[in-house]
Amino acid sequence: MDLSIRTGKVDDALCIAALATQTFLDTYATDGVRADLAREVFALCSTSAFEAHLREPQIAFLLAVRGPHLLGFAQLHLALRNAGNTAHAGCEIVRLYVQPNQKRRGIGRALMEAAHTRSRAAGATTTWLTAWAENRRARAFYAAIGYTDVGALPYVWEDQTYENRLLIRPL
Numbered sequence: 001m002d003l004s005i006r007t008g009k010v011d012d013a014l015c016i017a018a019l020a021t022q023t024f025l026d027t028y029a030t031d032g033v034r035a036d037l038a039r040e041v042f043a044l045c046s047t048s049a050f051e052a053h054l055r056e057p058q059i060a061f062l063l064a065v066r067g068p069h070l071l072g073f074a075q076l077h078l079a080l081r082n083a084g085n086t087a088h089a090g091c092e093i094v095r096l097y098v099q100p101n102q103k104r105r106g107i108g109r110a111l112m113e114a115a116h117t118r119s120r121a122a123g124a125t126t127t128w129l130t131a132w133a134e135n136r137r138a139r140a141f142y143a144a145i146g147y148t149d150v151g152a153l154p155y156v157w158e159d160q161t162y163e164n165r166l167l168i169r170p171l
């Protein structure tokens, strides 16, 4: 069965939350699970958190599916907002998660192509996102699909500050 990309609906929140939880822990809990990370994943990746996002008119979800299976998703903010404190304005790719056992099969690229098309339709000439500085795989992926690193943008959760990189791409 072929991969297809479709728009997410509120009913998809359960599977999005499960895939996001798995991918978040695989990506960020690289030295084991700490309490702050556990609180973060349960707060940000719960079914109710995604139901709320899916109901927001300014947010779009693109799902990579094969038959009944969710393989990855992109979450976009469609309002044209400035990238951090730069003058670059465009749509933000808020999340891009491919299930760990589905990586390196072109799913991330396909989701980003769909996200770029959706962003152009929203009037954007740029897309932007942030990536954890230590997330080398993601940074290599974004460089491969045309994103440029324009600086640091710290991310704070509880008492921890993480170095995120701000990446932009003209459409």
Ligand SMILES: CC(C)(COP(=O)(O)OP(=O)(O)OC[C@H]1O[C@@H](n2cnc3c(N)ncnc32)[C@H](O)[C@@H]1OP(=O)(O)O)[C@@H](O)C(=O)NCCC(=O)NCCS
Pocket (backbone or CB within 6 Å): 023, 027, 096, 097, 098, 099, 102, 103, 104, 105, 106, 107, 108, 109, 110, 130, 131, 132, 135, 136, 137, 138, 140, 141, 142, 144, 145
């Ligand atoms: C980053 C991520 C979205 C990439 O998705 P993917 O489906 O694995 O990537 P693709 O197969 O579409 O890769 C496209 C190209 O990106 C580059 N790339 C992807 N993964 C790479 C890696 N681990 N190392 C180096 N280059 C990589 C390659 O050029 C690749 O093309 P190729 O396979 O023909 O060489 C995926 O690894 C993921 O979900 N990671 C965990 C969550 C995460 O980090 N999300 C981003 C947070 S900012």
